Amino acid sequence: MARYDIALIGFGGVNRALAELIAARGDGLEAELGFALRVVAITDLRAGSLVRTDGDGIALAPLLAVAPDGLDFSGMPGGSPEPRNEWVIREVPADIVAEATFTNPTDGEPALSHVRWAIEAGKHVCTTNKGPVALHGPALKELARQAGVSFEFEGTVMSGTPVLRTARRMFGGLAVNGFEGIMNGTSNYVLGRLESGLSFADAVAEAQTLGYAEADPTADVEGYDVQLKVMILANEVLGAELTRADVPCTGISALTAEDVRRAASEGLRWKLVGSAERHADGTVVARVAPVALPAEHPLAGVSGPTNALAFHTDLLGTVTVGGPGAGRTETAYALLSDVIGIHHRAVSGTGILQEARRG
Secondary structure: EEEEEEEEEEEOOHHHHHHHHHHHHHHHHHHHEEEEEEEEEEEOOOOOEEEEOOOOOOOOOHHHHHHHHHOOOOOOOOEEOOHHHHHHHHHHHEEEEEEEOOOOOOOOEEEEHHHHHHHHOOEEEEEOOHHHHHHHHHHHHHHHHHHHOOOEEHHHHHOOHHHHHHHHHHHHOOEEEEEEEOOOOHHHHHHHHHOOOOOHHHHHHHHOOOOOOOOOOHHHOOOHHHHHHHHHHHHHHOOOOOOOOHEEOOOOOOOOHHHHHHHHOOEEEEEEEEEEEEOOOOOOEEEEEEEEEOOOOOOOOOOOOOEEEEEEOOOOOOOEEEOOOOOOHHHHHHHHHHHHHHHHHHHHHHOOOOEEEEE
């Protein structure tokens, strides 16, 4: 049975949740999926780096028993106080790099470098970071193709809800001419609370208290998060080559509770919608903006932090996929699904597995 050695770059919520899945369900996953997973390296901005490539790799349970802010790798065998991201990615023998650090939406760093280093080192890489994919996706995919490795990023659009794989694998024979979606749970939750009468500031504060919104909610409520997701979807599903300048973006901060209540009284619901449409001449037009949707629209009933994406096809009409668009466990599952995709290509002969180890 194959075994994949994994390097976790970043040990915050998402990769920590992936480690929890491997620790708690490793034997079951092995029996179900036909391969074993072993974590051989972890890097973290605060904890440093930890490498164990012998035996069973890194013992995850003791690490997971420590609160994230109390974790320190420096005193452990194979540990260092420095993250050593580039050295770990390039030099530590691993099959797959799971990248889940922060990213700058302007240039995609540092996640962009992490992904590139992994590919250049001949390793498969999966990431939950939108920046590298939205801003540099075609170049990274071509680099991976030349290196004979996989570059996976299912979690960049709707967390663990598999919209990219759905479009790629389940829509064979269909022409997808466009899409529109609710792809940010924070903004959707805030709009719902505005319908209930809360002010914008109070709705955002409540979302922050519940963990739906970051301390700085700008990327969510101003639509920048959705803008990157629209770019990824349009480029992957519609074959576009959109940049941020091609996707005009308007957030929800200008909407008032009165605007939302008035629309509701008319049978309309405000939603922050990211959309793209392919025209007859092949051009793709995209945008992010608040839209007052009629009750019969497939996205009008999507409430709270849930996400949904409506694909417009030629033969089936509108096909809507809904599910969680955020959450540490849900996003960790996206990374696991990427690993499963890497395995399937390896065993089917459609992809190259660099150094697949045998357990």
